[in-house]
Amino acid sequence: MTTSGTSGxxxxxxxxxxGLTDDDLADLYAYPDTSEPRVRANFVASVDGAISTNGSSSGLTxxxxxxxxxxxRSLADVVLVGAATIRVEDYRGIxxxxSGQQRRKTQGLEPVPPLAVVSGxxxxxxxxxxxxxxxxxxxxxxxxxAPAAAKRDLAAAGAQVVELGPDRVETAAIMDTLVGLGMRRILCEGGPSLAGQLAADDVLDELCVTTAPTVVCGDARRITHTERPARLRMDCKHIIFDTDGFQLARWARKS
Structure with missing residues (x-):
């Protein structure tokens, strides 16, 4: 691994x-050693800020x-995703x-993290x-x-269905529920409305962004989408430059 700069x-x-090994990447993206919950979001975007082409992120990866x-995913306790992203990206289980399962076992984690899906x-x-x-x-x-029949069908299909509030899934309830289940390292994979909600509610600790070397124009959304203004100051911890022009950056809340 070739590096320059001093993040400290x-x-x-x-x-x-x-030459980056899996262990190198695990070191670069390791969670801080803290007992506090940590929310990390991960997105891919074009140079001009689009997070999708033709409605999907697959054209940018x-x-x-x-x-x-x-x-x-292998570092997280749980992967948090909005229902619209589940549908658009045709998610399967993690x-x-x-090698990642072995790393998780040494940390006292289950071999595979669950998906937590937000759907009001x-x-x-x-x-x-x-x-x-x-x-x-x-x-x-x-x-x-939410319709009782829909919840019954999801439970019958094997899901753990959790009701959070009367008519809206609030950020505080998400955090309380996941932390209550022992899931403190939370990886959000979108979509932009969920990421925007987490940012506006001041719980987003990290943002990992892959920038694709392309401009796509169009009307695709940005990484966070919310009508509530918010400003989170971030520090860039690292940037990985790939030979194909992609750049992968890890941003963390400014302390």
Missing amino acids: AGIPDIVGAA SPLDQRVLKLL RIPE RADIDPGSRLFTDTIVPPIILTTAA
Whole structure:
């Protein structure tokens, strides 16, 4: 691993992707040693800020981006995703390679983290890959107002269905529920409305962004989408430069 810079002095580490091992990546993206909950979001975006092409992020990703995605999942206690992203990206259950499972076991974690899906209306297909192609059943975070039949169907498909509030899934309830389940290292994979909610409610601690070397124009959303103004000051901890022009940065809340 080739690096320059000193992140401790406020200057990000500059890292060349060539020769990066899984252990190198695990060191770069390691969670701080703290008992406090930690919320990290991970997105891929174009140079001009779009997080999708033709409605999906698949046109922006790269082999290293996918490798880091899997690594971030292997470091997390839970992967938090909005229902719209589950549908658009056709999510299946999390898969962790054997090396990642071994790393998790040494840290006292379950081999594979669950998906926690935020859906105020419980609007998720119980026949989707989220249920049919998974190792760990998902956790559905919904509301009392969601149709009872939909919640029953999701529970029958194997989900742990949790009602959070009367008609809206609030950030505080998400955090209380996940932390109550022993899940303190939370990885949010979108979508932008959920990421915007976490940022506006001041619980977003880190943002990992892969920048694709392309401009896509159009009307795609940005990483965070919310009508509530918020400003979080961030420090760049590292930037990985890949030979294909992709850049992977890790940003953390300014202390």
